[in-house]
Amino acid sequence: MLRTLQSDVFKILVYVAASLVLAAAMAPWIYNLGMGVAEITEGKDTNGFLSWIGDAARRSETNFPRFFDRSLLLSALLLLGPVVAWLRVGRDGRRFRDTPWSLRLPETVVSDAGQPLRSNPNGWPQWIVGFLLAGGLLLVSGWVMVKAGFFMWRDAAESVHGVPNPWLEDIRWGSAVRKALPSALIVSLIEEVLFRGILLGIFLRAMKPVAAIVSLSFLFAFVHFLEPPMGAKVPDPEALDAGFVFLGQILARFAEPFSMIGRFAMLVTLSVVLSVARWRTASLWLPIGLHAGWVFCYQVFKSATWPVSGLPKLAEWLVGGSLMEGLLPLAVVVMTGVLVAMMTRARTDDPLENA
Numbered sequence: 001m002l003r004t005l006q007s008d009v010f011k012i013l014v015y016v017a018a019s020l021v022l023a024a025a026m027a028p029w030i031y032n033l034g035m036g037v038a039e040i041t042e043g044k045d046t047n048g049f050l051s052w053i054g055d056a057a058r059r060s061e062t063n064f065p066r067f068f069d070r071s072l073l074l075s076a077l078l079l080l081g082p083v084v085a086w087l088r089v090g091r092d093g094r095r096f097r098d099t100p101w102s103l104r105l106p107e108t109v110v111s112d113a114g115q116p117l118r119s120n121p122n123g124w125p126q127w128i129v130g131f132l133l134a135g136g137l138l139l140v141s142g143w144v145m146v147k148a149g150f151f152m153w154r155d156a157a158e159s160v161h162g163v164p165n166p167w168l169e170d171i172r173w174g175s176a177v178r179k180a181l182p183s184a185l186i187v188s189l190i191e192e193v194l195f196r197g198i199l200l201g202i203f204l205r206a207m208k209p210v211a212a213i214v215s216l217s218f219l220f221a222f223v224h225f226l227e228p229p230m231g232a233k234v235p236d237p238e239a240l241d242a243g244f245v246f247l248g249q250i251l252a253r254f255a256e257p258f259s260m261i262g263r264f265a266m267l268v269t270l271s272v273v274l275s276v277a278r279w280r281t282a283s284l285w286l287p288i289g290l291h292a293g294w295v296f297c298y299q300v301f302k303s304a305t306w307p308v309s310g311l312p313k314l315a316e317w318l319v320g321g322s323l324m325e326g327l328l329p330l331a332v333v334v335m336t337g338v339l340v341a342m343m344t345r346a347r348t349d350d351p352l353e354n355a
Contacts, residue, residue: 007206008087008202008205008206009202009203009206009207009215011083011086011087012083012199012202012219013219014083015079015083016219016222016223018075018079019072019075019076019079020072020075020226020247022071022075022078022079023068023071023072023074023075023076023243023247024068024071024243024244024246024247025243025244026071026074026075026243027064027067027068027071027242027243027246028237028238028239028240028241028242028243030067030070030071030074031064031067031237031238031242032238034067035238064233064234064237064242064246065228065232065246067237068243068246068247071243072226115201115204115209115279115282116282117197117201117282117283117284118282118283119283120281120282120283120285122285123283123285124285126281126283126285126286126289127285127286127288127289127292128289129286129289129343130277130285130286130287130288130289130290130291130292130293130340131289131290131292131293131296132293133290133293133336133339133340134289134290134291134293134294134297134336135292135293135294135296135297136293136297137332137335137336138293138294138297138298138301138323138329138332139297139300139301141323141328141329141332142297142301142305142323145319145323145328146160146305147160148160149161149163149308149311150307150308150311150315150318150319151305151306151307151308151319151323152165152305152306152308153171153304153305154167154168154169154170154171154304154305154306155168155169155170155171156168159308161308163308163309163310165306167306171303171304172303173300173304175303176299176300176303176304177300179299179303180295180296180297180299180300180303181296183295183296183299184291184292184293184295184296184299185292187291187292187295188288188289188291188292188295189288189292191291192274192278192284192287192288192291193284195216195220195271195274196274196275196278196284196287197278197284199216199219200212200213200216200275200278200279203215203216209279212275213272213275213276213279214272216271216275217267217268217269217271217272217275218268220267220268220270220271221264221267221268221271224267225253225254225259225263225264225267226250227250227253228246228249228250228253229249229250229252229253229256229259232246232249232250234246258316258317258320261317261327262316262317262320262325262326262327263320263324263325265330266324266325266329266330266333269330269333269334269337270294270333272337273290273333273336273337273340274287274290274291275287276337276340276341276344277290277340277344280340280341280344280345281344286340286344290336290340294324297323298322298323298324301323302322302323307320307321307322
């Protein structure tokens, strides 16, 4: 028991939980502060920075979730220093790069104590293949789902089954690509460095590869699942318990079967595929490419289509409100994972095969 409490994995889990609790406690204070600045700066020529904060607060006055998001980001940053100290960086005589949770693990690390990230001469080709594989399969599946009547093009008068388009508008493909590409590159790089580069390194030091990949994938899904249900509202955002009321609404999603199967299972599967890609290649090139392909094509498809409303309940289970929700999109991700596993099959002389 004591060994578990002292493990780096346990410390990471405590960090996540503590960030949520601190964010819930801070959210109403941040909200009241924002509203106060908005009231002071309204209609006045004040400091540019204060005016910017006031304008942002006024736009979010009825949007408590945005204040909670900012509080969560702030709490994560505030607790980062203590958790780094708790992880005992450099206190055992090793340099930062030799610690078990640094991004690049040393070549001297033995296979049963984690997996080093190795220099990858095929990095760019793997990134390109990952991007095209993940994004290509996602877009093909999206086209099939449009033909099946789950989605309709934004510039179409109706879906293939005659459901009218209530928000007819032109599709700006160029604008969609320009917005999606930077987001895909930044999100994939940051999240893969954090989750597959650093955190998976920690988990691999604490447990066997399969357990490490599955455990990290549930953590990845949990973090990304922290979104409020549609139309969630806090009765009194100024109350001291407003953040905890909102946090309870977020956690209530874990009791919704549709959300768990349609969204949470997808997030777990995505992370498993990305983690296997990292494990099989001992680098981040392939998982970053896969992640970027998914984010890019998801956002482009979302900018070009509307989900069709009024479908039978069974159809909602098959395909949710986006291209990354439901059983059919989940099957596409599983297919991507199978292809990744086939592409990265370990060689008999690969030292990672016996890890």
